[in-house]
Amino acid sequence: MLFNSYFFIFCYLPVVFAVYYFFVLNYRLVCAKLFLAIASIYFYGFFNTSYVILLVLSIAFNFTVGHVILGSRDSNRKRAIMIFGICCNLLLLGYYKYWNFFLDNLALVGPDVTWPTIILPIGISFFTFTQIAYLVDAQQDKVSEHGLVDYVLFVTFFPHLIAGPILHHSEMMPQFTRRHQNFRYSNIAVGTTIFVAGLFKKVVIADSLAVFATPVFEAADAGLRVTTVEAWAAAVAYTQQIYFDFSGYSDMAIGLARLFGIRFPLNFFSPHKAANIIDFWRRWHMTLSRFLLHYVYIPLGGNRRGKTRGAINLFLTMLIAGIWHGAGWTYVIWGAMHGVYLIVNRSWLSFRQVAAARLGRPLPQIPLPIAVLITFTCVVFSRVVFRAGTLDGAMSMVQSMLFQGPTFPGDVEAYTGGAAALMKDLGITFGAQQFVPLRDWGMMVATISASLLLVWFVPNVEQIVGRYRPTCSNMYWNEQHHWRTWLRWRVNTLGATVTAAALGISVLCLNRTSEFIYFQF
């Protein structure tokens, strides 16, 4: 069941919402939470019923292991049990997500082992990581006692179950109390507004961008040569698409959770406004970055053992981030690229510090627009590798973008008339195959430009709705004050009209339902 489907919006959500608050207002809170957990498992089963058992077993296993750790007083025993629990989780993840990939690669160098194709259980990376964090924190005595229902709800709560945000029990468990769960119109107002904003981002913006990215990447994957213009347009369109798709999903998740009185952590904060890659990772998929920092990078040693070791740890962490996204070499290379980006960024900062110390004054800053543009370009190249279905496809796209000289489809030559000769003099070649019809180029330029203006010059949803504390994160709240007052959302007729119009337009676009990109991870 997709958030952007008629069934979810007009059937599942209203029913679950009504029944949940019926229980909250008339019966014990535990009944309401139990109902919500069952409804969430039904939501998961809607994708593939066979994997509900897997989810339930995973929860039962981790809950049991967590309680054994909590009940143990011997730190060595705690640690051993935690390692056992993590290994089991990783084995589960490894089997379902990476086993086929492993066999495919094994076949290239050794025996060709026949194994039935394993269908990836949706959301397995998310609920496995959530529970690994729980086990680690239980071992470090950061987890307080809690009941089974709370734990099941923490893992399965449907807004985050499929594609995050990756939750931390310490920010969720305290919210499963009567104080937070009471029926409040404010929660409905704020939740609905954020949900609608996310829905709009997904079905109106992201899906419109996909039209211009998908055919070009598919052509590159099929071994066809793509023109320079289309390659760049597709790369930027996909970079924008994945941002609006995933941040739209996160906004929808935050809004849905708020309907039930729960505040999720912030997952995006205008990542394409980042002035460097370090800043980008502070703003992009923030809950994954947090997980990687606390449960991978720091346990590896962080930067406590010198700069070289710190760089290696950083690279390894990003490599794991890449592998986490999917079983494929393109994801590994994407992770490696970001590892290198981060190392270069860090080295640059160190160089600036050293140079400033020697000169006795700070080096001049790179102008912000240029810094943002450089960062964005780096992200675009990494997205090309991320999106490409094959390594050859990725190489073909990069080659089209950088090394084949400017090329245009043959139709452009006829369209430009006399200007074509001038363009040829400038080294532009015509005649290549075309994957986005020429009649759609106007719309392509308009859509991509509008999306860039949105991400660079407009505050994000969390800033617009910031005064109503939409999330449980507070690191960026101060930034909302930089924006003009009239951009801030208000509970009035204008706010309701804008939200309703966005909802109406989004619903009108639902007939082209497509899955969220991050569902596959």
Place this chain on the structure above:
Amino acid sequence: MPTLCKTYQTYVLRIAAIAGVILGFVYAINYTVDPFGYNKVTVLELDRELVSRPIARNVLAAAQFHAAEPSVVLFGNSVMRALPAAGYTEGTNTKAFNFSIGGASLRDVLDVIDYVVEERPSVHTFIIGVSFRALDDSKIGSNFRQNLGVIENGFTLNTSLTALHASIANLLYAVSGQILVSDAPALEEKAHWQYLMRRETAAVGSRIGATQLNSPLTKSNDSDSLGW
């Protein structure tokens, strides 16, 4: 506090009301202009570009397929469409339907065949026309399967930006005295035959190897008798 609560309550109700009015308006205008739901398929030749052409063709073809209840189905691309199924029906006393999709590759044809097998298992004869263009995998397909989603849900059909766009256009046509899109099937057929005659592509149909359709092919040259 009660005042604040009331403000939020009013806000939520306003969102529901305004969104309801917007969707209701769209649904109403679509239903008024096009009660049969052909709005998804703007088939008038003059406003073909108003909506996605593949969607128009595919959805209409599927709707006509259900209405025809055939036992024999012809598949292929626009070349195959030159064969009139009505001639086959006359010649063999077996209900035939031409489910050829303009611009279809062989992959699209397979999608259509799957669809027919699922929807109407009683179809016993499948005639597949293959032209050289259908073997070109590099071109963008007709996305038959994807487009069909829109006919499976009446709400989806009538409540979409595309349908609204076409509805308003058709409303303007109606106001200006032109033909409403609710005559879509006939107009589609007419437009198609006009296209065939203009391009003289009817003869191309003879190359596709469906040898049992000799008599129906003559119908393409007999268009005057249809009153066009």
